[in-house]
Amino acid sequence: MADLPPDPDxxxxxxxWVKVFGIIAVVVVLLFVILLLVGGGQHGPGRHTRSDGGHTxxxxxx
Amino acid sequence: xxxxxxxxxLALTAHVVSSVGWLGAVACFLALSVVxxxxxxxxxxxxxxxxxxxxAWFVLVPLCLASLLTGLVQSLGTKWGLFRHYWVLFKLLMNxxxxxxxxxxxxxxxxxxxxAAETTVSSGDLGGLRSPSPVxxxxxALLLLLVATVxxxxxxxxxxxxxxxxxxEQRAVSQP
Numbered sequence: 001m002a003d004l005p006p007d008p009d010x011x012x013x014x015x016x017w018v019k020v021f022g023i024i025a026v027v028v029v030l031l032f033v034i035l036l037l038v039g040g041g042q043h044g045p046g047r048h049t050r051s052d053g054g055h056t057x058x059x060x061x062x
Numbered sequence: 063x064x065x066x067x068x069x070x071x072l073a074l075t076a077h078v079v080s081s082v083g084w085l086g087a088v089a090c091f092l093a094l095s096v097v098x099x100x101x102x103x104x105x106x107x108x109x110x111x112x113x114x115x116x117x118a119w120f121v122l123v124p125l126c127l128a129s130l131l132t133g134l135v136q137s138l139g140t141k142w143g144l145f146r147h148y149w150v151l152f153k154l155l156m157n158x159x160x161x162x163x164x165x166x167x168x169x170x171x172x173x174x175x176x177x178a179a180e181t182t183v184s185s186g187d188l189g190g191l192r193s194p195s196p197v198x199x200x201x202x203a204l205l206l207l208l209v210a211t212v213x214x215x216x217x218x219x220x221x222x223x224x225x226x227x228x229x230x231e232q233r234a235v236s237q238p
Contacts, residue, residue: 014220017218018220
């Protein structure tokens with residue numbers, strides 16, 4: 001097998017923008033998971049309505 | 063599997079239309095949610111939420127799923143692949159994340175529309191309708207889709223370890 005010429009993509013390792021994006025992605029996903037856990041696994045109306053709204057979320061019948 | 067040039071163009075067109083259409087729909091949704099949050103007229107607030115629910119079900123959700131599906135076809139059917147380039151991988155993760163959040167948030171929109179549809183809406187209910195939640199969700203979705211669009215246009219360099227291995231294998235085969 002002949003020697004292969006170096007490729008710019010393969011020799012520079014992980015680009016800086018990927019590391020930045022990766023950190024942001026991890027933070028966003030962690031925030032999302034924490035919000036889900038705090039809400040008891042729900043991301044529905046109970047989370048998004050004001051406490052002074054005075055309206056009980058409807059119960060969905062199967 | 064690589065698609066023919068004609069099919070590639072068709073798939074790319076479908077992906078661009080669905081993705082940019084999704085972006086535009088979210089922008090409209092953001093405008094509506096700002097009106098719903100800030101309007102002092104009860105009928106306007108109710109009308110906004112009544113419009114937002116079908117808009118989400120019949121425009122946002124289909125465009126979101128179409129963008130995901132056409133993106134999968136576009137990446138798997140071309141040299142880009144799905145896991146070879148970081149920008150493609152990030153776009154996939156962003157699309158899947160946005161789809162999950164949107165589908166979960168539909169429950170909230172159904173709830174808001176249910177309140178708005180009631181003929182006797184009290185001032186307290188209107189206070190509940192004037193939630194910043196749609197503005198926050200639509201704003202973050204717009205930001206995410208703008209980033210995805212920038213990634214798609216600029217296609218920043220960077221191969222994943224899997225992509226590097228595949229590229230090396232292909233070049234080894236083509237240069238024995």
